[in-house]
Amino acid sequence: MPWRRGRSALSVEPSQPLIRRFQTPSTEVTTMSHGIHHITAIAGPAQRNLDFYTRVLGLRLVKKTVNFDDPGTYHFYFGDEAGAPGTILTFFPWAHVAPGRLGLGETEETVFRIPEGAVGYWLHRLIENGIAHQPPEERFGDKVISFKDVDGMRLALVGVPGIEAEPAWTGSDVPAEMAIRGFHSAKLLIEDTARTGAILTDVLGFKEVARAGSLVRYQAPGTTIGGIVDLHGAGGFLPARLGGGSVHHIAFRAKDDAEEMEMVKKLAENHGIRATEQKDRNYFRSVYFREPGHVLFEIATDIPGFAVDEPASSLGQALKLPSFLEPRRAAIEDVLPVLA
Incomplete structure (x- = not known):
């Protein structure tokens, strides 16, 4: 196989330069975008991952591409009809990946919104599909159903x-x-x-809104989809070990390059944390950094979106490659698992 999974595929660490290759900032005054942009996790076999999220959870496959750092691996994006920020859960599926271990410095649970009247429907659907789940519980006044996907990733419905x-x-x-x-x-x-909360509030546009036991809730004002982050403070745990079922990173929204650059500047000046150079992911432009609790954070632009290289009506149907990988399409398609 011409590509192997290595450090570059699983780890993105800040480089020495604060930032490079930003697009020319717009002089236009814009409204800030805050909240979760997407969450990226690690899965086992590609077909099993695809089936669970499209057939069991009913999400749309918004984009079928590859891991830009490990092109012999798919990168699936699941979300709503348009692939709007705040709906996107993405996966790197490696068929023989070892199971991950939940620990400090990781996204512990990824939580989806469902209509209040759909709780009974989803309990029945999970049972029908043989998915073990916890009984509904109250969390900050909401009814929550916790369960795991086929690789052990922790999910919940609210x-x-x-x-x-x-x-x-x-x-x-x-x-x-x-x-x-x-x-x-x-x-x-x-x-x-406390230190992670300072990044959420000062850099990423959240505000602390509630506390319950070891949980502290932060919310992005005016953001309904993907607008909440809960910090679970738990000392004495082992650090996380990446593998199947692990969340690799969580991405937060920036409206455009100019807003992203302002966030990176504030991160460095106020918190002494350097981000990576900007990376073009075709559908958004990103920087990465380790926040004080060691979770890998990304800041991703809302633009240009997932319809930049295929019609919105046919999102996710064809394998899309960035221009620098297009000359290798035949070799890449030859090593990727065949999907039904």
């Missing part, structure tokens, strides 16, 4: 009142009135919540 009229992906057998409506929140497992 019933949210008044979202039945929001647009929903109708290309699966999940009825529109029951369908997932993007992310509700993400829960991070860290030792000290």
